[in-house]
Amino acid sequence: MADISWTEGASNETVGDARSELEAGFQYCLFTVIYSIVFVLGLTENVLALYLLSCRAKDASPSSVYLINLALVDTLFVCMLPFKIHYHLNWNDWIFGDVACRVTGTLYYINIYLSIAFFTCICLDRYVAALHPFAYLRLRATHHLLVATALWVLALGVTLPLILGGPLHNGGVRNTTACFENFPLSSWTRRMAPYNVLALVFGFVIPFSIILVSYPLVAKRISQTKHSVRRRKALRTICIILVICTLCFLPYHLTHLLHFLMRVQLIQNKSFTDLIYKMRRVTLALVSFNCCLNPLLYYLTSSSKQWLLKFRLRFRSKTVYTICDQKLGESFGVYQLQQRQGNKHRGGTN
Structure with a gap:
C-alpha cells in the first residue's frame, strides 16, 4: 500500500528485452463512467451516513466507531475522484502536479486497505460479542477508538515514504503525463516485490481469511440465541462484509497478483498478459464501488426506522408544529367546553 507497487499499470512498458504494447482502449470511458457514478452515489451516501452516525453517536454501540471511520475513509476517497475522472477523460494525462498525484494515489490504496482493516475489526467485534x-x-468505546487510531497511524506511516519519495508522474504514451504509471522493469523486480507480497498477504489474505472463519462461527453461535433482532443484525453485518469483499476486493487482488507475476516476467505469454492487463483495468474500476456498498452496513445493521424518524424531525419545519399545536389546542378547548355544557344540561334535567 505504501509504495509505487500499487500502480495502475502502464499503457506501454518494457517487459523483458522486447517492448510489449499493453493497451486497453475501453479503459478511458470505463474509468470515467464508473468513477462518476461512484462519486455521485458514494459522496451522497457517505456524507448522509456520517450525519446519521453523528446524530446517534451518544446512543450508538462502541463498535460504531469502526463504521464512522469507514464512512470517513470512503468520503475522503470519493472527494479525490474528480481528479481521476479528469485524468482518464483526457486519455491518462495528468496536469495537476506531483503533490496531487501523490495524494490521490495514496488515498486510492488507503481506501482499499483501511476498508478491509475496518471490515476485519467489525467481524472480530461481532465474533467477541457472540462467543x-x-x-x-x-x-x-475508547478501546475501539484506540484500534481505529492505530490503523490510521499505520496506514499514514506506511504511505509516508511514498508521499516524500521521488516524482510519481512521468512521461506516458502520446506525449501525455502519466501518474502512478510507466515504471521500469527494475522497479518491479527489486524494490516493489517485497511491498507487493506484504500487501497481498497482510492487506488481504489474512484479513479475508479472518472474515471467512468468523462468519460461520458467529452464525452458529447466534443461531442458538433467543434474541432474533440481534441475531439478524449480527448475521446481516458479516454477510454484507463478506459480499463486499467477494465482489470488490477479491477480483482486484487476484488480478493484482497476476499483474505482479506478469511484471516480474513469471508470466510471459503475450495473449495472457494482454488479458491480465485488461482484467486489471476492470477490477481497478470496480473496486471503487465498495464506497457505494459500504453504507449498506450503516443502514441495514442499525435501526433504520429511528434514523428515518430523526432525519424527518430535524428537517421538518417548526412552523408546521406551531400551527398544528394551536389547532389541536383550540379543538381540545372546544371539545372540553361542549362536554361541560352537556354535563350541565344533563344535571338540570335530572
Whole structure:
C-alpha cells in the first residue's frame, strides 16, 4: 500500500528485452463512467451516513466507531475522484502536479486497505460479542477508538515514504503525463516485490481469511440465541462484509497478483498478459464501488426506522408544529367546553 507497487499499470512498458504494447482502449470511458457514478452515489451516501452516525453517536454501540471511520475513509476517497475522472477523460494525462498525484494515489490504496482493516475489526467485534459476551461487556468505546487510531497511524506511516519519495508522474504514451504509471522493469523486480507480497498477504489474505472463519462461527453461535433482532443484525453485518469483499476486493487482488507475476516476467505469454492487463483495468474500476456498498452496513445493521424518524424531525419545519399545536389546542378547548355544557344540561334535567 505504501509504495509505487500499487500502480495502475502502464499503457506501454518494457517487459523483458522486447517492448510489449499493453493497451486497453475501453479503459478511458470505463474509468470515467464508473468513477462518476461512484462519486455521485458514494459522496451522497457517505456524507448522509456520517450525519446519521453523528446524530446517534451518544446512543450508538462502541463498535460504531469502526463504521464512522469507514464512512470517513470512503468520503475522503470519493472527494479525490474528480481528479481521476479528469485524468482518464483526457486519455491518462495528468496536469495537476506531483503533490496531487501523490495524494490521490495514496488515498486510492488507503481506501482499499483501511476498508478491509475496518471490515476485519467489525467481524472480530461481532465474533467477541457472540462467543465471549462477558468479555465484550468490558470493552468500551475508547478501546475501539484506540484500534481505529492505530490503523490510521499505520496506514499514514506506511504511505509516508511514498508521499516524500521521488516524482510519481512521468512521461506516458502520446506525449501525455502519466501518474502512478510507466515504471521500469527494475522497479518491479527489486524494490516493489517485497511491498507487493506484504500487501497481498497482510492487506488481504489474512484479513479475508479472518472474515471467512468468523462468519460461520458467529452464525452458529447466534443461531442458538433467543434474541432474533440481534441475531439478524449480527448475521446481516458479516454477510454484507463478506459480499463486499467477494465482489470488490477479491477480483482486484487476484488480478493484482497476476499483474505482479506478469511484471516480474513469471508470466510471459503475450495473449495472457494482454488479458491480465485488461482484467486489471476492470477490477481497478470496480473496486471503487465498495464506497457505494459500504453504507449498506450503516443502514441495514442499525435501526433504520429511528434514523428515518430523526432525519424527518430535524428537517421538518417548526412552523408546521406551531400551527398544528394551536389547532389541536383550540379543538381540545372546544371539545372540553361542549362536554361541560352537556354535563350541565344533563344535571338540570335530572
